[in-house]
Amino acid sequence: MITKFIKRILRRDPMVKHTQANNTGAPKRIPKKAHRIDPHLLSKNAVKVTHTLQQAGYEAFIVGGAVRDLALGISPKDFDVATNATPDQVQRLFRKARLIGRRFQIVHVTFFGKGHPEIIEVSTFRALLDNAGDHVAESGRILRDNVWGSQGEDAARRDFTINAMYYDPSSETVLDYHGGMADMQKKTLRMIGDPAKRYREDPVRMLRAVRFAAKTGFELDGATRAPIAKLGKLLNDVPSARLFDEILKLLMSGYSWAAIQGLKDAGLHHGLLPLLDHILDTGADSKGANDFVKLALANTDERIQSGKSVSAGFLFATLLWPDLLKNWKANSAKGMANIPALHDAMDDTIATQSSGMTIQRRFESDMREIWSMQPRFERRVGRYPYRLIESPRFRAGYDFMLLRCATGELSPAIGQWWTDFIATDVTGQDELMASVKNESGNSPSPAKRRRRRKPKAAVPPESAAS
Ligand code: ATP
Ligand code: MG
Numbered sequence: 001m002i003t004k005f006i007k008r009i010l011r012r013d014p015m016v017k018h019t020q021a022n023n024t025g026a027p028k029r030i031p032k033k034a035h036r037i038d039p040h041l042l043s044k045n046a047v048k049v050t051h052t053l054q055q056a057g058y059e060a061f062i063v064g065g066a067v068r069d070l071a072l073g074i075s076p077k078d079f080d081v082a083t084n085a086t087p088d089q090v091q092r093l094f095r096k097a098r099l100i101g102r103r104f105q106i107v108h109v110t111f112f113g114k115g116h117p118e119i120i121e122v123s124t125f126r127a128l129l130d131n132a133g134d135h136v137a138e139s140g141r142i143l144r145d146n147v148w149g150s151q152g153e154d155a156a157r158r159d160f161t162i163n164a165m166y167y168d169p170s171s172e173t174v175l176d177y178h179g180g181m182a183d184m185q186k187k188t189l190r191m192i193g194d195p196a197k198r199y200r201e202d203p204v205r206m207l208r209a210v211r212f213a214a215k216t217g218f219e220l221d222g223a224t225r226a227p228i229a230k231l232g233k234l235l236n237d238v239p240s241a242r243l244f245d246e247i248l249k250l251l252m253s254g255y256s257w258a259a260i261q262g263l264k265d266a267g268l269h270h271g272l273l274p275l276l277d278h279i280l281d282t283g284a285d286s287k288g289a290n291d292f293v294k295l296a297l298a299n300t301d302e303r304i305q306s307g308k309s310v311s312a313g314f315l316f317a318t319l320l321w322p323d324l325l326k327n328w329k330a331n332s333a334k335g336m337a338n339i340p341a342l343h344d345a346m347d348d349t350i351a352t353q354s355s356g357m358t359i360q361r362r363f364e365s366d367m368r369e370i371w372s373m374q375p376r377f378e379r380r381v382g383r384y385p386y387r388l389i390e391s392p393r394f395r396a397g398y399d400f401m402l403l404r405c406a407t408g409e410l411s412p413a414i415g416q417w418w419t420d421f422i423a424t425d426v427t428g429q430d431e432l433m434a435s436v437k438n439e440s441g442n443s444p445s446p447a448k449r450r451r452r453r454k455p456k457a458a459v460p461p462e463s464a465a466s
Helices: 002-012 044-055 065-071 087-093 151-156 180-186 195-201 204-216 228-237 240-251 256-266 274-280 284-305 312-333 338-353 361-378 384-390 394-406 412-423 426-440 446-451
Strands: 028-030 060-063 080-083 097-100 106-111 118-124 165-168 173-176
Touching: 044 060, 044 080, 044 087, 044 106, 044 118, 060 065, 065 165, 065 180, 087 097, 087 106, 087 118, 173 180, 195 204, 195 228, 204 228, 204 240, 204 256, 228 256, 240 256, 240 312, 256 284, 284 312, 284 394, 312 338, 312 361, 312 394, 338 361, 361 384, 361 394, 361 412, 384 394, 384 412, 384 426, 394 412, 412 426
Parallel strands: 080 118
Antiparallel strands: 028 173, 060 080, 060 165, 097 106, 106 118, 165 173
């Protein structure tokens, strides 16, 4: 009984030295001159966290994607720290530290600086569970993964060799358990362990493989790629919220177009998100739709790569726009009035998504706002434009409208008109309003306009991309 208890405690307290029981072996120690990580790319806060932990007697490293990006010379978007201190021990060392998660707790240490607050995620070394016991589903999928372990075990449970390196900012040394640095040099993405087993444990790793290949430009190692064709269907068993998060990461990676091509090549897009099927199954009649989506994704990639923000709502609004136009057009053909036809089409388009992965509610309202703003860009009479620029989501609607102009779905002159309208002063705006009147020659006078109850329908969707 007592031995059992002691064993449990030993297992639980990562401060107690573990034997390297799972053949992870000793790591390769890579000095600065070999890894060439530029310390200027490090987050000062992440370094503060590792120093504080080390000064308190713990081991602490920057880990995972941040080390991969640093070794690639890219500035990481966020920093994770791994340590042998328990979450409670970590929390005691920092003023702004919050415990996150129930089963496997991690600590978020927040720093408030000039810009956005920075969160450094600190996790305790975690063990890899073997395929036995109640934490593994029949398919091999791991349901529970919450046992602390040694650093070697922590490295072994990570996905790719290039994601399993530990960087110590104090000694500027990288600890590499699985040949990640050699794979970086070979530009290879290699799964740690037996790829098929690792995909069965967590099918999302297949999507991650595609995402990282697109991001790094690396090739998937043959053995890492091979099982995907057969095991891709296991993604059906993954909870849809998790799948949605991963697809979102993929779309927001700054390399979305390449990643989507990668999904297609790997045969992984079917059934993930109906709109992905849509984008990728290029039919003869969907060329216009593809142009729009391609441009939207290229635009998103460019924004992300240059450090600008992108809202997921905006992105989904663009991806679903060709579908929406089709539905809108169909409704109009049935004789529905223009605006109700648009709103009905929005409902239909969003409902189609529920057959695969539901678009989260919070994005849905953004999408609806962006879409319903579109006809308003063509109403350049009376008070309409003045009111439109005051709407809180104007900027998103405007950016969206510019994309429509770029594919020729909407006249580029309209986009230019709005660009001028928001850049000028009141007199300039009045002149622009007058220019529209002259353009059409038959705009109603303000007095008449005020009297008219029902404004003429604005955008007949004939101009829609097919
Ligand atoms: P990104 O730049 O997209 O954040 P990342 O590699 O940091 O890439 P995260 O999802 O933030 O990806 O995960 C952090 C680290 O956790 C990874 O580098 C990897 O070591 C490990 N990891 C994350 N997800 C998995 C998974 N599904 N299976 C195994 N290890 C994982
Ligand atoms: Mg990360």
